[in-house]
Amino acid sequence: MDAPTAISKPDAEEIAERITNAVMEHRLPPGIKLVEERLASAFGVSRTKIRQALTLLANEGLVKLQPNRGAYIASPTVREAMDLFATRRLLEPEVVRNVIARATKSDLARLRKHLALEAEAHARHDRRAIIKLSGAFHILLAEVGGNSFILKLMNELCPLTCLIIALYDSPNTPACPEDEHTPIVDAIERRDIEHAVRLMLEHLGHVERELQLGGEGRQEICWDQMFG
Ligand SMILES: [Zn+2]
Incomplete structure (x- = not known):
């Protein structure tokens, strides 16, 4: 009998993606320490592979690596949160214009x-699912928009937006306000650039206004069930 085939172990990119998902779904709060041993056992891989994944995430700004102290999920400041939304207000009108021109x-x-x-x-x-799909909507728009530079930025900014929402949002409003994506797509389909851009800016304004300053991470973490 052959030895049973080992289930293929995730590579560093896949681990990084699953940690990103956990952030986007608010399962990993900002500021939490990422202990290599725990992650290695949760994923069934070596610490070396975990370190590679954490380096990838650090390059995207989602993880902070602190010499001699280890890795932490980033914990953006109020100023960074405001800068992030300012950046999205610059990018996403262009995304909407691109989608109307190219979809x-x-x-x-x-x-x-x-x-x-x-x-x-x-x-x-x-x-x-609501949290995950809310972020994914904005990335899908950027994908359809077809500007690869903007898409790259949006792939970075959306997980960070989720972190900021996890950090500063009131607990009962976890994602984009319900029913605001549909009118944006309606306006895109009508090729009404002005209206679509205005709806997008209003939408980003609503998400930003939901933020409350002074919130803090407050979840219990169950590492072994986190990444399944
Ligand atoms: Zn949204």
């Missing part, structure tokens, strides 16, 4: 399908 029928169908997934998640009160 194909199948792109629009993808956006509609995403809205349907968001609606389903709201209907079943699936908080994790």
Whole structure:
């Protein structure tokens, strides 16, 4: 008999992606220490691989590496939170303009399908899915917009936005306000640039206004079930 085939172990990129998901779904709060041994056992990999994943995340700004103290999920300041939203207010009107100029029928169908997934998640009160899909909507728009530089920035900014929301949001409003994505897609489909841009800016304003200063991380962490 052959030895049973080992289940393939995740590589550093996959580990980094799963940690990012845990942040986007508010399962990992800002400022929490990432202990290499615990992560290595949760993922079933070596500490070397965990270190590689943490370095990737540090390059994206999601993790802070502190010499002799280890790795922490970033904990953006109020100033950084305001700068982040200011950056998104610059980028996302351009995303909307690009989407209107470049979206194909199948792109629009993808956006509609995403809205349907968001609606389903709201209907079943699936908080994790709602948070994840809210962030993913903005990344999908940037993808459809087709400006690869903006997409790269949005891939960095969306997980950081989730961190900021986890840090500063009131607990009962975990994601983008419900039903604000649909009118944006409606305006995009009508090719109404002015209206679509205005709705996007209002939407970002609503998300930012939900933030409350002085919040703090407050969850119990169950490391072994975190990344499943
Ligand atoms: Zn949104």
